[in-house]
Amino acid sequence: MHGDEKRHVPAATVPRLTLYLRKLRELHAHGVARVSSKDLAAMIDLNPAQIRKDFSYFGEFGTRGVGYEVPRLIAEITRSLGLDRTWNAVIVGAGLLGTALARYRGFADQGFRLVGVFDSSPGVIGASYGSGRVRAIDEFEAFCAQERVDIALVTVPAAEAQTTVDRIAAAGVRAVLDFAPVRVSVPAGVIVRQVDLSSELMILAYSLADDGAGGDVS
Amino acid sequence: MHGDEKRHVPAATVPRLTLYLRKLRELHAHGVARVSSKDLAAMIDLNPAQIRKDFSYFGEFGTRGVGYEVPRLIAEITRSLGLDRTWNAVIVGAGLLGTALARYRGFADQGFRLVGVFDSSPGVIGASYGSGRVRAIDEFEAFCAQERVDIALVTVPAAEAQTTVDRIAAAGVRAVLDFAPVRVSVPAGVIVRQVDLSSELMILAYSLADDGAGGDVS
DNA sequence: AGCTGTGAAACATTTCACAGCT
DNA sequence: AGCTGTGAAATGTTTCACAGCT
Structure with missing residues (x-):
């Protein structure tokens, strides 16, 4: 809550992160700049709160009232999954x-x-x-x-x-x-x-x- | 409890049944006739109660004080999974x-x-x-x-x-x-x-x- | 007005612990 | 004495619901 304390990430969250990443890359390729948890949830057939909670284990990536910047979110999930390297x-x-x-x-x-x-x-x-x-x-x-x-x-x-x-x-x-x-x-x-x-x-x-x-x- | 009422089988149980079946076939091929939930659990690295509960969704296949007959158990799981046909x-x-x-x-x-x-x-x-x-x-x-x-x-x-x-x-x-x-x-x-x-x-x-x-x- | 971030509630799964049979 | 079958407890996960920011 106050720094980079390591939160406990549920085992069920990680496989979903890979789905988010895939869909976000697709959106990015189509030129979509912003997305809300509601929209993303509809695309992946999930509950929006699930998505927000999954992200929350790694940080606060969104903007209230607005949603998530697609490129930022891609970068954050990529880093969270350890894919910012070969x-x-x-x-x-x-x-x-x-x-x-x-x-x-x-x-x-x-x-x-x-x-x-x-x-x-x-x-x-x-x-x-x-x-x-x-x-x-x-x-x-x-x-x-x-x-x-x-x-x-x-x-x-x-x-x-x-x-x-x-x-x-x-x-x-x-x-x-x-x-x-x-x-x-x-x-x-x-x-x-x-x-x-x-x-x-x-x-x-x-x-x-x-x-x-x-x-x-x- | 009193007949063939259809119990609700947790989604997590079904993948485990396939593991049990595989291990039981292996035991059967090695001529093992009986196995307890404790032994089977040790082989698959699981909790014995988990195994007993998984079986219990489909019936009572064991004998108290003794364990499970391997061939019987293979037959029951095969049928439970719908593998008694092509x-x-x-x-x-x-x-x-x-x-x-x-x-x-x-x-x-x-x-x-x-x-x-x-x-x-x-x-x-x-x-x-x-x-x-x-x-x-x-x-x-x-x-x-x-x-x-x-x-x-x-x-x-x-x-x-x-x-x-x-x-x-x-x-x-x-x-x-x-x-x-x-x-x-x-x-x-x-x-x-x-x-x-x-x-x-x-x-x-x-x-x-x-x-x-x-x-x-x- | 709209959407995030998150405690708390609801739900699901696993494990414990023990009664009941052999 | 030993092992199953299963309620009840513990643990884990998902969903709700709303305060808080833009």
Whole structure:
């Protein structure tokens, strides 16, 4: 209230900030200069108070009676999310999904830089993926010692996920996005998020089976 | 309490059921016949009461003093999630991600059957993706009239996501898994879930930037 | 008059703690 | 003695409602 005291940010707020940022960039691209929480809420289908409260955990970005300046708000959320810098990412596992992600431009748009792709299979090592070549996983530790790696995207088969993540954590990488359909455990200080296709399909199945409709599980 | 009255299932319970199911199948494959909520909780890193309460929304599956029979529990959760039948899925958008998903076996393992892949680009239509060929999106409505389609996985570019989903919903498909980084709106009765890579990366960036570690946002 | 920022109320979810069965 | 099933308490999140600024 009186300075830069660190407020406690609810876990549910952070994913919403990414939605706000995306919509605000879109508004900015369309030349919109100002927006109110009411307007933004209508666009994202949320309660306006939710939006104001989410912002309030990071500061006071608006003007009473007026609303929020779009560029200012973009800058503040960008900073709040830690996107005012570049994060280096690697992909471990150059299978179908791994190579699809490696070729996906739109990484860089958001301040994420793909600095390497690794695999253990000799048949894949050396293959080209757009801007580089797949490296052997055995080079991973040496690579990390040379180049800072902030985030690892893990796209190895389920059976290899845990040992892969162990290795990644041991090499000092502190954030993992796991696409394998297994929960992995990590030492304290390492964050894992999981993107789980079969889980998502099952949740949809539940909603379909449960009732004719609106069984929303989001 | 006295029959098959439909209890209200919290939205947060359903994703956890998929985790239980996966772990139970693993236990079953390893020949484990019984498990207690305490043991299962330790494996998934959850509170035992959470697990018991999640189950309780669907019935009483355990035996006091003993625990849960693994096969029985698998059967009950499978049924509760609506996985005691086959669900037909299509992929719309045969780009990098779409084709990677199309080739991904492990769909069928879970009772999901990929019955078609669609795209609008002449360069891609007719291309083979393992068990079939990419169809023209213009055939989509006719296809849906012929074959039941329960779930559509949308892997088109962001700019086309909304019109694609409109078309899918109009064709009578009631569940969508959207991989495009835009929130789409749908008529009532249609369920959308979003898998959002850049949002996930931003959430990881927040956790990394925020503090040295444990800034868990899951 | 209009919109933000925020305590307080309403609602949802998780965890505790224990009665009740085996 | 051990473990489930579940009310009740604790915790977390969303929404309301309004004071305070422009």
